[in-house]
Amino acid sequence: MLINTVILFLRDALPIFVLVVYLYVHLPATKLWLLLSVVAGALLSLIYINQIHVIGQWFDGKGIELSLWIYQVFVYLLTLILGYGLNRKQSSNKHYLYWVAGLMVSLILVSKGSNFILYFDGYLNQSNAIQSMLLGTFLGLGICLSLAVLLYLTAQWLKQRLGPWATWSLIHIYVTGQLVNALPLLVQVDVIDASATAWSSQYLVSNEFELGHLFNVLFGYQASPSVAQVIVYVLALSIPLAFFYWLKLNSASHSGHKQ
Amino acid sequence: MNKVIGAIAVCFGLFCQSLLAAVAEYHVQLKDHLFFPSQITIPANQKVKLVIYNQDNTPEEFDSFSLNRDKVIFANNKATIFIGPLQPGEYDFFGEYNPNTARGTVIVEHQKQKAADAN
Numbered sequence: 001m002l003i004n005t006v007i008l009f010l011r012d013a014l015p016i017f018v019l020v021v022y023l024y025v026h027l028p029a030t031k032l033w034l035l036l037s038v039v040a041g042a043l044l045s046l047i048y049i050n051q052i053h054v055i056g057q058w059f060d061g062k063g064i065e066l067s068l069w070i071y072q073v074f075v076y077l078l079t080l081i082l083g084y085g086l087n088r089k090q091s092s093n094k095h096y097l098y099w100v101a102g103l104m105v106s107l108i109l110v111s112k113g114s115n116f117i118l119y120f121d122g123y124l125n126q127s128n129a130i131q132s133m134l135l136g137t138f139l140g141l142g143i144c145l146s147l148a149v150l151l152y153l154t155a156q157w158l159k160q161r162l163g164p165w166a167t168w169s170l171i172h173i174y175v176t177g178q179l180v181n182a183l184p185l186l187v188q189v190d191v192i193d194a195s196a197t198a199w200s201s202q203y204l205v206s207n208e209f210e211l212g213h214l215f216n217v218l219f220g221y222q223a224s225p226s227v228a229q230v231i232v233y234v235l236a237l238s239i240p241l242a243f244f245y246w247l248k249l250n251s252a253s254h255s256g257h258k259q
Numbered sequence: 260m261n262k263v264i265g266a267i268a269v270c271f272g273l274f275c276q277s278l279l280a281a282v283a284e285y286h287v288q289l290k291d292h293l294f295f296p297s298q299i300t301i302p303a304n305q306k307v308k309l310v311i312y313n314q315d316n317t318p319e320e321f322d323s324f325s326l327n328r329d330k331v332i333f334a335n336n337k338a339t340i341f342i343g344p345l346q347p348g349e350y351d352f353f354g355e356y357n358p359n360t361a362r363g364t365v366i367v368e369h370q371k372q373k374a375a376d377a378n
Contacts, residue, residue, distance in 0.1 A: 004356060011355075053333065061339060064331070115320070118331060119356055122317040184327045190341040195306070197346075207324040224325065 001123070002132040002139070008119055009140025010210070012112045014217045017148040018174055019108050023101045025155040026082070026167040037102030041109025048110050049117045065185040071111040072175075072182040078104045079175045080240055083168050087247045108178075147214070172240065177220020180233045187226070194228030282341070283307045289332065290314040292357040300366045304344045312337045320355035326365065328352070343367070 024034065048055070048067075055063040078100050085097045123129050158166040186192045202223045205212050215221035222229060285307055288295040292315060301307045313319055313332040321330045321340065332338040342350075345367045354361025 004358060007358070008355070056333075115331070118318050118320075122334065123356065184329070188328050188330060188340045188342075190306075193306075195342075195344055202325070222327070224327065226327070 001129045002136040005119075005133050005136025006140045006143070008116065009137070009144055010213050012115045013140060013144050014147065014213070015112050015174075015178065016105075016108055017144045018151060018217055019171070020105055021148045021152045022155055022167060022171045022174060023105065025152060025159055026164065026171060027097060027101050033098040033102045034105065037105040038109065040102070041106035041113065044106055044110045045113040045117060049114050049121075052114070052118075062189040062191060065189045066191070068111050069182045069185050071107045072179045075104050075107050076175050076179045076236065078107075079168075079172055082171065083240060083244050086164055086168055087244060087251065104175075169241075173219050173237065174217075176233060176236045177216070177218070179236055180220045180222070180225075180229045181216065183226070183229050183232060187228075192228070194226050196227045197224050198227045198230045200224040285309050287311045287363070288314060289319055289354065289361065292319070292354060292360040294352075294354075294361055294363040297363040298366055299363070300368060301343065301345070302370045303347045303367050306341055306343045309340045309342055310337055311340070317356070319357065319361060321352060322355040323350060323352035323365075325350040326352060329355075 020034065020038075024031075027033075052064065055067055057063060059066055081100050082097060082104075085094055085100070088094070120133070123133065155167050155170055158170070183192075183194070187194050200223060205215060205221065205223060207213070207216060207221070207223045212221065212223060220233065225233075283301070283305065285299050285301060287299065287309065289311060294311075299309070311321055311330075311332055313334060313336055316334050318334050319332050321328065321332060321338065323329075326342055326345075328340055328342060330338050330340050342365065345365075347367050347369060350365040350367065352363050352365065
């Protein structure tokens, strides 16, 4: 039970920590949004878990997969709004970005945190499990916090050297990875047919091991991704990058003309 | 023109075939944090439906890295997962909440009928 709890933290808590750290570095002006979004996310997770049996019956039993996939799509779209916010010159009217970041944290908390509630709700009543679960929780939290500190320092260093686009790119890579990770949810309930495997790198870095877990969280690494996952990953990553680069060039040429 | 109509007819036929093709069902029980049967043999290159019945009083999460599947099965409930088409081989799965005991393998092999025909 101890090791299960630690693994659960690595799989489901680490993505929350990573997003919070990236956003914390990206939008440093005020921290109130972070606290509010964590509280809102925790409340939404409880509501989601409370209604999960009902949601599970929607769309012929596909409700949970569809809802989790929609959360990831929303988080991806919110990342694009964050990127668009960087392109805008007016610095005074950027308070909406804190709402966007807060919503992203809340949605990730619902999609990842609900797994915790299910696990703890199901197993905490077993008298022999409490001690090892608590120990596992401390160990898991310790690992997540250590990695979060390392990522914070890395993101901070990148931002100082390359500017806010560096931290946005980290968020964009992370969110694209999560979007691609959610694609098999649609395959497993037969909404889309995309099981053809593009390649297998299980022998190099397996998703079963710690490094595979970490890579999966940071940039959506899959040891045996499907062709659909590869296509979605490349398009979801490159199209916004190309669009924002074009916007930046466009605004630079406009300001050049004005001068 | 005839070629276009022919191509459309072939595509429509293939589409209908995939729609009408019955997906084989495989049933697995989860009891005392153990999968029964723990080995499921399915045909290669075919999509199949896996129905898992959780008979325990605690939830479990069906998880497989090689199959790329991840599904919560609530206590005393059932869950359905589609897997495949897969290449022949062995694909491990486990219960994320009890990975030491709840373990199993999906064995994918060519159908015996085809092997007999080949002989």
